[in-house]
Amino acid sequence: MIFAIGTQFAHLSSSAEDGTDHGADDILALEFYHKASGLISDVIAVASIESVQAFLLLGVYTLPIDAAGLSCTYLGIAIKIATQNGMHRKHHKTLASRQVELRRRLWWTAYTLERYT
Numbered sequence: 639m640i641f642a643i644g645t646q647f648a649h650l651s652s653s654a655e656d657g658t659d660h661g662a663d664d665i666l667a668l669e670f671y672h673k674a675s676g677l678i679s680d681v682i683a684v685a686s687i688e689s690v691q692a693f694l695l696l697g698v699y700t701l702p703i704d705a706a707g708l709s710c711t712y713l714g715i716a717i718k719i720a721t722q723n724g725m726h727r728k729h730h731k732t733l734a735s736r737q738v739e740l741r742r743r744l745w746w747t748a749y750t751l752e753r754y755t
Contacts, residue, residue, distance in 0.1 A: 639695035642670035646699065671699055682715070690720045690744050697751060713752040720748050 645667035674696065681692045693716035700709040720726065725745040730738045 639670070639674045639692065639699055642667045642674065643695065643699050645670065646702070667699075671696075682719075685719050685722060687723065687725075687740065687744065690716050690723070690725070690748060693719065694744070694748055694751065697755075701755065710752070710755055713748065713755060716748045717752050720745050 645663050648663050674692075677692075678696075681689045693712050697709045697712035697716060700712060704710075723741075724730075725741045725748075730741065733741070
């Protein structure tokens with residue numbers, strides 16, 4: 639998904655006058671997206687921190703190209719998995735501070751993206 643998102647915005651690094659067709663970038667980004675979306679069932683089955691990250695990336699990728707609300711679905715799944723893992727709770731006495739911070743940042747990223755889309 640990182641490559642798909644990066645490819646979406648690759649045209650921003652080239653000048654507007656070069657006249658390059660960005661259709662090839664869009665096709666490449668879509669290929670990366672399709673490969674990643676083929677793994678959704680595996681990602682849901684694990685329901686981990688990485689699952690939340692994956693669904694956030696899927697949601698971010700589909701935001702500018704989404705007409706059917708797929709981005710909201712991905713972000714909603716990220717929120718659901720984050721809630722199941724207790725990322726919305728403040729007290730994590732058994733976790734290392736670095737892990738607590740990661741979970742907190744993921745929760746607020748998921749919440750903010752889902753809330754404002």
